[in-house]
Amino acid sequence: MKGVVYLGDSQVEVRDFPEPEPGPGQVLIQSKVAGLCGSDLHKYHSSRTWANERNGMISGHEPTGIVAAVGPNVDHPCVGDRVCVYHRLGCGHCMDCRSGNAAFCDEGSGSGAFGRTQDGSHADYMLTEARYCLPLPDALSFTVATQLACTAGTAFSALRKIPTHVGDTLVVFGLGPVGLSGLLLGIGMGYRGIGVDTHPYRVDLARKVGKGQVINAQNDDPVDAIRDLTGGTGVGGVLECSGNAIARKQAATVASRGATVVYVGGGSAPDLTVDFADVLTKDLTVRGNSVFSMASYFAAVEFLLKKPVALNQIVTHRFKIAEAVEAFSLFDTGQTGKVVFEWDE
Ligand SMILES: [Zn+2]
Ligand SMILES: [Zn+2]
Numbered sequence: 001m002k003g004v005v006y007l008g009d010s011q012v013e014v015r016d017f018p019e020p021e022p023g024p025g026q027v028l029i030q031s032k033v034a035g036l037c038g039s040d041l042h043k044y045h046s047s048r049t050w051a052n053e054r055n056g057m058i059s060g061h062e063p064t065g066i067v068a069a070v071g072p073n074v075d076h077p078c079v080g081d082r083v084c085v086y087h088r089l090g091c092g093h094c095m096d097c098r099s100g101n102a103a104f105c106d107e108g109s110g111s112g113a114f115g116r117t118q119d120g121s122h123a124d125y126m127l128t129e130a131r132y133c134l135p136l137p138d139a140l141s142f143t144v145a146t147q148l149a150c151t152a153g154t155a156f157s158a159l160r161k162i163p164t165h166v167g168d169t170l171v172v173f174g175l176g177p178v179g180l181s182g183l184l185l186g187i188g189m190g191y192r193g194i195g196v197d198t199h200p201y202r203v204d205l206a207r208k209v210g211k212g213q214v215i216n217a218q219n220d221d222p223v224d225a226i227r228d229l230t231g232g233t234g235v236g237g238v239l240e241c242s243g244n245a246i247a248r249k250q251a252a253t254v255a256s257r258g259a260t261v262v263y264v265g266g267g268s269a270p271d272l273t274v275d276f277a278d279v280l281t282k283d284l285t286v287r288g289n290s291v292f293s294m295a296s297y298f299a300a301v302e303f304l305l306k307k308p309v310a311l312n313q314i315v316t317h318r319f320k321i322a323e324a325v326e327a328f329s330l331f332d333t334g335q336t337g338k339v340v341f342e343w344d345e
Contacts, residue, residue, distance in 0.1 A: 001124035008051030022069055022070055022074070023072075027133055028070070030065045032142040033342045035146040037177070043059065057120070058126075060341075061121060062149040063128070063149060067079050082145075085149060087149055088105075088291060089112035103290065124321065137305060144312060147314065152178075152311055155241070156299070156300040159189065161289060168237060172195050173250065175214070182241060184314070185311075188309040205316065208313075209310065226254040233256050235256055235259060237262075239264055243265030243269070247265075248263065253278055255282060258283050262287045262288070315339070315340055318339075320342070
């Protein structure tokens with residue numbers, strides 16, 4: 001089978017690998033759609049030393065596909081099942097793992113991830129422990145599922161932290177694959193949506209696929225624009241997905257009294273600087289969100305079955321695995337929405 005390997009210094013290579021065989025408790029997934037993610041670009045930009053230390057590890061952490069084989073002692077899933085695979089890996093027995101929060105496990109083999117600490121989803125087949133397989137109903141496409149495995153899954157988890165007030169306004173700062181899916185999901189939940197970004201490609205894509213208003217913060221001050229759009233009251237919910245220090249501050253400024261602001265974007269600035277008067281006098285709830293729990297995945301699936309949201313429109317470029325060099329170099333230009341590898345149905 002083919003798999004993608006980081007070489008360091010913004011290079012990847014497609015290599016041939018033997019098809020893996022599932023051991024006890026393991027499942028072999030035949031890949032269907034596997035996204036590229038902003039965090040894959042950090043690894044893509046890593047040094048040759050970092051890449052060499054990975055020792056030929058396969059990239060990718062947004063796995064979806066069909067169960068091709070199961071090892072001994074696996075009752076679920078079954079061969080032929082459609083699955084989305086939880087991408088963070090834990091010990092399997094601590095409280096975080098047992099409650100579906102393997103992302104927060106820090107015991108033993110914890111804090112691992114596909115495509116970072118072990119072979120990932122940018123390959124024709126991927127091996128996983130059965131416990132990371134999440135059922136994917138027929139009604140949801142693999143293109144949606146690869147987003148639920150990471151970007152849209154994270155956005156949905158963040159949105160769940162905002163008490164729903166249908167008809168309220170939601171602002172999303174940063175319209176990459178996390179923020180744009182958050183904007184579309186939020187509109188699907190009944191919010192009036194406003195998106196903010198500075199990157200022309202992202203602004204244009206959001207205007208094309210979103211039904212909400214999109215502010216280009218290069219041209220317009222988002223604080224003024226949002227004040228105008230909300231008749232001076234501000235907004236009930238904010239997702240800050242850009243990680244930009246200015247946007248972090250503005251996120252609290254545009255919030256209305258009693259609003260919830262959820263910080264999602266990591267970014268490079270280590271500090272969160274907001275105007276404390278915004279937090280105190282407006283009685284704000286300030287939350288953070290790091291990835292998502294398995295329970296949140298089930299809630300996202302349930303929501304999308306009732307309320308289809310066109311997350312597939314966030315995907316702008318599709319590649320075969322053999323085209324990985326081109327896929328990574330195009331994604332690295334920033335002139336894309338979500339980029340995915342796909343296999344024939
Ligand atoms: Zn991701
Ligand atoms: Zn654990």
